[in-house]
Amino acid sequence: MMSVHRRSVLAGAVGLMAAPLGARAQAAKPRLTAISQWSAGSDGAAITALGKKFEERGGVWQHSPVPGFTTDMMNKLRAQIISGDPPACSQLKGPEIAAWSKIAPTVNLDATVAAAGYEKVVAPDLARLHKPGGKWSALPLQVYRTNTLFLSKRAMDKAKADKIPTTWAQFNELGEKMKAAGVPYPVANGGARADDGQKFEAVLAGISPSVYRKAIMELDDKALASPEVRAAFAQLRKIADWMDPNTAAQHFSVFLPRFVAGEMGMLIQGGWAQGVLLNGGFKLDDFIIAPGPTDNGKPVFVLNADAFIFWQRKEADLQAGQKLMAELVMMPEIQTMYSQITGSIPVRTDVNLSGAGWSAGQVEAARTLKEAVAINQSVLSLAHNMAQENGITAAMIDVLTEFVKNKAITPDQAVKRLGEAVASAR
Amino acid sequence: MRRAPELLVIWVPLLLAAAHIVVFTAWTVWISFTASTLMPVSEFVGLRNYTSVLATRNWKIAFDNLFIFGGGFVAFTMLTGLLLAILIDQRIRGENVLRSIFLYPMAVSFVVTGVVWSWLLNPGMGVQKLVNDLGWAGFRFDWIVDREMAIWTIVLAGVWQAAGFAMALLLAGLRSVEPDLIKAAQIDGAGPLRMYTRVILPTLWPIMVAVLVILLQMAITTFDLVRALTGGGPGIATQLPALVVYDFMFQRGQIGRGAAAAVLMLLTLLGVLVPHALFKYARRRRAANA
Amino acid sequence: MLERATSDTMPAWGRLLAHVVVWALGLAFLVPFLVVVLNSLRTAQEIAQGSMIGWPENWAFLNYSEAWSEFCVAQTCTGLQPFMWNSAAVTIPATIVSTLLGAVAGYAISLWRFRGDTWIFGLVTLGIFLPQQVRLIPWTFVLRDIGLINTLTGLVVIHTIQGMSFTTLFCRNYYVSIPQDLMKAARIDGAGFFRTFFRIVLPLSPPILIVTVIWQFTHIWNEFLYGVTFTNGSQQPVTAALIGLNAAIADVPQYGVQSAAVVLAALPTLLVYLFGGKYFLRGLTAGAVK
Incomplete structure (x- = not known):
């Protein structure tokens, strides 16, 4: 416990000085704290499956679902932000992403998104919602058509x-x-x-x-x-x-x-x-x-799209976890897995849906x-x-x-x- | 020195309890004058939150409903409780079982029973459907989808929850009426009706006031019931102030407006409580002077 | 209790009518819970394809074992069981401490009068009207500052302090009816604050303490808002787990297992009412709330 803490403080200080995370942060074992409403049913199953993928890549997955209405999840998020302990990422959607990113610092995901060449395969309206102020700080998970x-x-x-x-x-x-x-x-x-x-x-x-x-x-x-x-x-x-x-x-x-x-x-x-x-x-x-x-x-x-917003954390392991999570949710095969469980469609418009399971x-x-x-x-x-x-x-x-x-x-x-x-x- | 421990035990918890009420209320009043949205901030905006809350239809409907619901809930709970208490007081067989039955709704959360009530009251699957299926095809019990009547379904479920509590208190009162008082009235030739209205009920007055306070408290803080039973609908017909407060603060992300709604709600309450306190004070003064 | 002169004046047909009315009402009061119990014995598909209210076709007793120890909230498939312990860990200490503090405070205010007692009593009592939605954000700041956010201890602190509004109100109103002569006698004997409390007041208190315990226990056990905001995943109270079972949008709600979970989660409060109920009435009869 103690050594992890000391290391994370150190790495956090380094991270503050240099915006690109670099090799130092990569050295920590990726860990992700997440809150969402998805506690049961196919939503619960999908997020659990995503967590398994995260663990397969050597990450520590710490998801704590907040059952109930969206307001209950937001109350929880607010309490965590007030106490200076926001989750590494949390469920949030639409223009609320921009509104909430004004009250606490978020992660700049631009480099990771650019590396994945993601922007050109996402609907422009959707991309706009997830990059308030022109910087990617949230990522959509899945898309639904409401009409x-x-x-x-x-x-x-x-x-x-x-x-x-x-x-x-x-x-x-x-x-x-x-x-x-x-x-x-x-x-x-x-x-x-x-x-x-x-x-x-x-x-x-x-x-x-x-x-x-x-x-x-x-x-x-x-x-x-x-x-x-x-x-x-x-x-x-x-x-x-x-x-x-x-x-x-x-x-x-x-x-x-x-x-x-x-x-x-x-x-x-x-x-x-x-x-x-x-x-x-x-x-x-x-x-x-x-x-x-x-x-x-x-x-x-x-x-309609569900998404995760990423909150700034100083700990190296959480930063590594955020990067891993961002990479995962942009992958076509992860989006395929997720949508096949919930019945939604992938965020990426270039996923091939001719295979089995759709x-x-x-x-x-x-x-x-x-x-x-x-x-x-x-x-x-x-x-x-x-x-x-x-x-x-x-x-x-x-x-x-x-x-x-x-x-x-x-x-x-x-x-x-x-x-x-x-x-x-x- | 000798009194230190008792001062500690009396004052520390009492002061904490009182302080949290004073500070939290003052904080809410302060926030109601600020531009707070998702987080409390200190930018002063004067009465802007109040004017915008007062302009919404939600608040208007909720405010009217507070009086319909509050009045209906308190009156019918009291009446039902009294009826049950008087009936049970007639040496009813199985009194213990009945008492438990009438009391149990108080033990179960409305998060749970509200959903069941929403089924029972739904014309398509609850009481109306049952009676229709039994052959009385014209029977209608569709308050829950009627904008005018829907608030009364909330009253109904509320009465169901609290009537047993009122019954227990009033029954206790009935059982502690002096037997001599009753004997004296009997000798005067009073019948059962006269006996209750003239002799017994007046002695229950203090208990009724206690019940009233608790019921008023329940009426004002009613929240889960509406959320589970009607969701505030049909449309926005069953909004109540506590819901509007929550809605602004947490659903709409307008904490300042939510705080303003809360202050308006507390002011309404003071409007009821202050005259009561003044009345009591005046009466005591008169009694002291007499 | 022995002299029930009022009921003696009732004619025989009147008593029969009273029996019919009160038992009919009793059955009606049972219906909502009965619906839950019946649903707890139906399969999810049976409910999804038929109606929310109905008689079980195949008795699905397995719903109960699934609810108790199997269903999953996110990755943890432990059923309701661990969450019940969480709720107990909050409810039991908070109930006991808030009741004891309320008893001492009520005693101090009613029998040991001190300067400002009416004011502080009024303030603490006003707290019952302050909706808990309004207190949510201030409590967040308080818990952060005392370092108890995301701990069960934090919840105990909240419920103890908030609960004092009710416990002080109940106890003070009960102790007011203790004759001052008793107090005077104790004082002449040289008994101090605590000696008088333990020797004279506490032995007279079981009735009101039971009322208070029942009230606190049910309210804290059924609380959801704070329970879900101020805890993390595996520490959540049972109400949160219940709602977690209610897969909101993208799925058929598992009404069968959910109802079984509801019955299990309601058992502690129901038992408290059932066993406490007898004393509850006895407590009230002794002049509890005036």
């Missing part, structure tokens, strides 16, 4: 429909058809706040990804009051009318049996819903996975991401805290969830409220 459309096979059969809707007009047509054919609720959903936000973002991005970028990601006042945003609210109202009004605050997985049974027709969810369905004992031919509708006919990808849904989503990035139609998710800092996100979701739950609010009123919420949260 994925799941169709219940039995509801489709009931409606005698076999065409997957690709525009919102077709979506509405199919909804009418299902309703007429006796599917009580053409849209399946959960009752959490994020569910309501997720439907809105899928709609607006599908109507116009460029307005989405301006309104949601850049908070442009004119775009926020644009006809497209109004149209998105009108479409959201349609969707809300097709949902079971009795979901209350239940998790969307609670309603999956009824979705599969054909009582509910279409589910707008993140790619993770596939894993939830399969883990619940349902079969791949119980449902169809498709990209969310897009009105301009070109692929749109609403992006589902058709993952292959399609990865292809869509690549195509959407190429034509600038990949946008960042609002509902999953990728587009804005949490304060603004929460204020916007307040408006969206109230709109979904209160049919007396008109789209025009909603547009006005959204603008006001943004103004007051800024």
